[in-house]
Amino acid sequence: MVEERREEQRTTVIERREEMPVFKEVYPVIEPHAYVAIAQDNVTGQLKYIVMEPTLFEQEQQMLKKITSILYDELDVSVKELTAEKAEEILKENVKRIVKDYKFKMSESTLQKILYYIIRDFIGYGKIDVMMRDHMIEDISCDGPNIPIYVWHREYESLPTNVVFDAEELNNFVVKLAYKCGKHISVAQPIMDGTLPDGSRVNATYGTEVSRKGSTFTIRRFRADPLTITDLIKFRTISVDMAAYLWLAVENRCSLLVAGGVASGKTTMLNCTSMFIRPELKIVTIEDTAELQLPHQNWISLVSRTGFGLREAEVSLFDLLKAAMRQRPDYIIVGEIRGAEAYTLFQALATGHGVQSTIHAEDALAVIERLESPPMNIPRALIGLVDIIMVQSRVRIGEKAARRTITLTEVKGYTPGVGLELQDVFRWNSREDRHEMIIKELEESAVIRKVIERRGLSYKEVLEELERRKVILEWMVKKNIRRYTDVGNVVREYYMSPENVYIRAKVELASS
Numbered sequence: 001m002v003e004e005r006r007e008e009q010r011t012t013v014i015e016r017r018e019e020m021p022v023f024k025e026v027y028p029v030i031e032p033h034a035y036v037a038i039a040q041d042n043v044t045g046q047l048k049y050i051v052m053e054p055t056l057f058e059q060e061q062q063m064l065k066k067i068t069s070i071l072y073d074e075l076d077v078s079v080k081e082l083t084a085e086k087a088e089e090i091l092k093e094n095v096k097r098i099v100k101d102y103k104f105k106m107s108e109s110t111l112q113k114i115l116y117y118i119i120r121d122f123i124g125y126g127k128i129d130v131m132m133r134d135h136m137i138e139d140i141s142c143d144g145p146n147i148p149i150y151v152w153h154r155e156y157e158s159l160p161t162n163v164v165f166d167a168e169e170l171n172n173f174v175v176k177l178a179y180k181c182g183k184h185i186s187v188a189q190p191i192m193d194g195t196l197p198d199g200s201r202v203n204a205t206y207g208t209e210v211s212r213k214g215s216t217f218t219i220r221r222f223r224a225d226p227l228t229i230t231d232l233i234k235f236r237t238i239s240v241d242m243a244a245y246l247w248l249a250v251e252n253r254c255s256l257l258v259a260g261g262v263a264s265g266k267t268t269m270l271n272c273t274s275m276f277i278r279p280e281l282k283i284v285t286i287e288d289t290a291e292l293q294l295p296h297q298n299w300i301s302l303v304s305r306t307g308f309g310l311r312e313a314e315v316s317l318f319d320l321l322k323a324a325m326r327q328r329p330d331y332i333i334v335g336e337i338r339g340a341e342a343y344t345l346f347q348a349l350a351t352g353h354g355v356q357s358t359i360h361a362e363d364a365l366a367v368i369e370r371l372e373s374p375p376m377n378i379p380r381a382l383i384g385l386v387d388i389i390m391v392q393s394r395v396r397i398g399e400k401a402a403r404r405t406i407t408l409t410e411v412k413g414y415t416p417g418v419g420l421e422l423q424d425v426f427r428w429n430s431r432e433d434r435h436e437m438i439i440k441e442l443e444e445s446a447v448i449r450k451v452i453e454r455r456g457l458s459y460k461e462v463l464e465e466l467e468r469r470k471v472i473l474e475w476m477v478k479k480n481i482r483r484y485t486d487v488g489n490v491v492r493e494y495y496m497s498p499e500n501v502y503i504r505a506k507v508e509l510a511s512s
Contacts, residue, residue, distance in 0.1 A: 021048065033116045034130045038156055049151050049159040051130045054113040063104055064114050070098050071118070087123050091115075126173060127163050132200075132221070138263070139220055144213030145170045152263070157401050170215045174204045177217055193306060195289045198222055226293045229272045230482040233473060237265065238405045239435040240477075242426050244469040245408075245447070247491075248462070249388060250276035252451050253331070253354035259361040260392030265403040266358040267291050267335065269392055274356060275484065277331050279492045281354075284324040286317055287335035295488025300327065317341040321348075330354055342376040349385050364389045364409040364422055384414025387447055389422075397433055404428050405435070412446045442466070468502045469494075475505035478512060 021039035024047070028035050037050040056064060075094055095115055099106065106114070120129045131140050131151055139152035145167040148160040165173060174192075178185040181194025181202055190209035194202045199222030205211040232238050238246075250256065250273050258266045258273075271292050277283060283299045285292045290303050302324065305315040317334065318341040324332055325344070331354035334345055338360070349355045361367040367389050371378040391406045408426040415421070424438045425445055442448050443459050452462055472494060476482070481490060494501045 021050075026052075029130050029134050030116075033113070034133075036130065036134055038153075038159070047156055047159055049131075049153065049156075049161040051161060051163055053130065054116060056113060056117070060106075060110055060113065063106060063110070064117055066102075067095060067098055067104070067114060068118065068121075070102065071095070071122075074098070088119055091119055091122055126176075127165065127169075128219075131161070131163075132198075132219070137221055139218065141218045142170065142216055144211065144216055147213070155400070167214050171207060174206055174215045174217055177202055177204055177219075193288070195303075196222075198224070199290060201289045201291075222291065226271055226484050227268050228482050228484050228487045229275065229473065230476045230480070230487060232269070232272055233477050234482075235402065236433065237269075237403050239426070240470050240473050241437065241466075242405065242408060242435055243473050244466045245425070245442075245445075246273055246388075247276045247469050247473075248451060248466060249447050250274075250354075250356075251278060251495075252454055253352075254387035254447050254450065255349055255355040255385065256357075256388045256390065257367060257386055258356075258358045258390045258392060259364070259367045260358075261360065261362060261394065264392040264394050266392050268403075269390060269405070270333065270335075270356055270358055271484075274331075274333055275488055275491060277354070278495055279488075281330035282328065283331045283333065284327060284329040285333045285335070286320045286324060286341075288317065289335075291335060292333065293484055295485050295492075300324075300329075318344060321345060331356070333357065336360070337376070339375050342371065342378055346378050346382040346385065350382060361391075362393075363391055364407065367391075368420060380420055381414050381416075384411060384420055386411045387450070395430070404433075410446045468498065471509065472501060472505045475509050478509060 021041055023037050023039050025038040026035055033054050035052040037052055039048050039050050040046070041048065071091075071094060092115060095118055096111075098104070099111065120126060125132045128140055128149065131137050131149075136154045137151050138154060141150045141152075142165065143150070145165055147164065149163045149165075151159055151161055153159050174185060177196075178192050178194065180196055181192070183192050183194040185192040185204060185206045187207055187209055190206040192202070192204045192206070196202060196219070201220040201222070202217060204215070204217040206215050208214055229243050233240055233243055246256075256273060258269045260266045271294075274283070274292065274294055277296065279296055279298075281298065283294065283296055284302060285294070285299065286302045286304075288304050290301060292301070302320045304317050304320060318339065321332070321334065321341045321344045325348060332345065332348050333355075334341065334357040336358045337345060345355060345357065359367055359370060361370050368383055370376065371383050372380065387410065389409045389411065391409070393404055393406045395402055395404050405426070406428050407424055410423045410425055412421040412423050423444075423446065425447075426435050427438050428434075429436050439445060442463065448459075448462055451457070452459060457465070472490065476487065476490060481487060490501065
């Protein structure tokens with residue numbers, strides 16, 4: 001009988017071990033309180049994103065509820081003050097005052113845990129605050145109440161989490177998100193697009209009016225420290241040769257369309273190529289939500305606005321583009337073209353403005369088909385004015401996800417009766433994970449010929465210029481010059497004194 005009981009206990013221990021997840025990685029997010037674990041289920045093999053926060057015992061939970069209730073009653077701080085940098089200090093001071101005045105008996109560790117949750121819920125993003133602070137997270141998605149929140153991790157891709165909202169919690173949280181965006185969401189207006197104070201993009205739905213399961217939200221995280229051309233070369237998204245080619249093209253006002261699917265890196269690439277624009281030129285960027293970050297001073301950033309009620313009229317990309325044309329910009333950059341604004345943008349291109357934008361399409365031919373189709377309806381003669389079409393894609397390299405520029409295509413022009421002539425200049429070799437130049441010589445490149453004509457240079461001089469820029473880009477990668485302000489400074493310095501920057505880069509590369 002005793003042996004049977006021991007065997008039963010042994011079997012139970014083994015089963016529990018099998019059920020326990022295996023932690024592949026654990027890293028801090030808000031030290032010393034909040035950590036994240038990437039765990040693998042022993043049975044299914046599925047990876048999970050686990051948020052680990054301080055555990056509150058029942059008595060501590062009761063204290064937290066009471067202190068929170070007192071804070072709501074007694075906290076006398078304006079909303080503007082709460083959103084300032086001192087908000088955390090204000091909360092800490094008031095919590096400590098309440099603990100003292102109301103004679104709460106608690107240890108220092110309990111006080112620190114309570115402070116963590118109060119700051120998280122009052123100032124932060126509640127249950128998803130850890131995800132919002134995790135630099136490895138790109139997207140946070142909630143599909144409805146009682147469903148695990150999903151995140152897109154930079155290394156592990158799409159992962160379910162251990163965070164779940166009930167219906168009432170989710171409704172309240174979506175309203176809070178709308179408030180943080182300075183927007184409104186309700187049964188009458190159940191869809192909301194907005195931008196959080198940190199620049200992250202939010203799309204949310206309220207209740208069961210348009211989403212059958214209940215309220216939902218998707219947050220696309222904003223990088224305070226955006227990726228630069230140095231990062232893209234390091235990640236092998238593009239090659240040094242392609243980066244040098246783009247630098248020369250953008251400097252000489254060649255127009256650029258960056259195409260690709262969802263989350264393929266279109267806006268990132270657009271932001272990186274924009275940094276090559278000469279610092280003295282006037283730039284106007286036009287976006288639905290502000291994502292572009294440029295190191296230029298002579299830069300106007302315009303953002304569209306959705307209409308709300310009778311007082312707030314809609315301001316579309318088309319309206320902003322018309323306004324931008326009156327501001328005499330040298331370069332116009334549109335976050336994404338998809339409607340009537342496309343025709344105005346191509347008119348700007350026809351009048352000599354530098355133009356860059358993104359577009360949803362899987363290849364260069366699909367770009368042309370989209371431009372020609374409603375609602376854009378761009379004539380082929382105008383499409384022929386585009387210089388470069390880059391196609392971005394999210395691919396798999398071994399077991400990991402990566403982003404690559406699949407093709408860099410030139411539009412050589414439009415001929416009546418013949419049509420548009422396209423030419424691939426660079427193409428990604430998926431087998432070897434490297435970019436190859438398709439044309440035999442760069443002299444065949446329409447962009448290079450355009451640069452030769454505009455600058456009055458010889459083909460040999462252009463090749464030498466490209467080689468100098470390659471050396472500088474390789475030097476930036478080697479020295480890890482990657483912050484967008486630092487990259488902007490190098491580009492600005494090169495335009496002022498190219499020989500000095502080139503010699504410095506060459507010497508430091510040779511000595512390292």
